[in-house]
Amino acid sequence: EAEVAQSPRYKITEKSQAVAFWCDPISGHATLYWYRQILGQGPELLVQFQDESVVDDSQLPKDRFSAERLKGVDSTLKIQPAELGDSAMYLCASSHLQGSIEAFFGQGTRLTVV
């Protein structure tokens, strides 16, 4: 069964350092999402891609966060510099079409900033 792959599963970094997460969506899925899930809360959308283009990044803190999907396949989310409040689960999801009903989620990257 096809899955959304994310790495690393866990990341511990010191504040002010740079950190990057990688996501490989299900093959053929044009839409890719990055979500942030703070402990005890639901996922919040950070950025949505349609192929290589950003559809929505209104909730992405652009002073420190960046995301790219250069070839319209896999994607990288970067934080520089990391802050203590960035500690969260970062979830990647993909769907076949922008209008597809449900998205398929990866296992996430658990980030701890110390």
Next chain:
Amino acid sequence: AQSVAQPEDQVNVAEGNPLTVKCTYSVSGNPYLFWYVQYPNRGLQFLLKYITGDNLVKGSYGFEAEFNKSQTSFHLKKPSALVSDSALYFCAVRAGGSYIPTFGRGTSLIVHP
């Protein structure tokens, strides 16, 4: 704007008993509604969805949900709970004209043996 409310942080139920996890929503236009389940340190797994048609939707692992337009609710139900159902459950909504779902805060379901 669209929003989801899950009024219960935690639901406790005995194994074998029926369970209900509540969800209400607010959206302009026709809603697309979803339930996801999350096990510890895992991503979200899709359970079921409502788009249109029959108000009772059946999904994975014996779960079902009932869409009630007048009450703007989409409660998740299961006739007989299992200990293995213990997890976090998230309700999500998106408007028909939007591609971005909004998630609720989640409800922790604990099924006691």
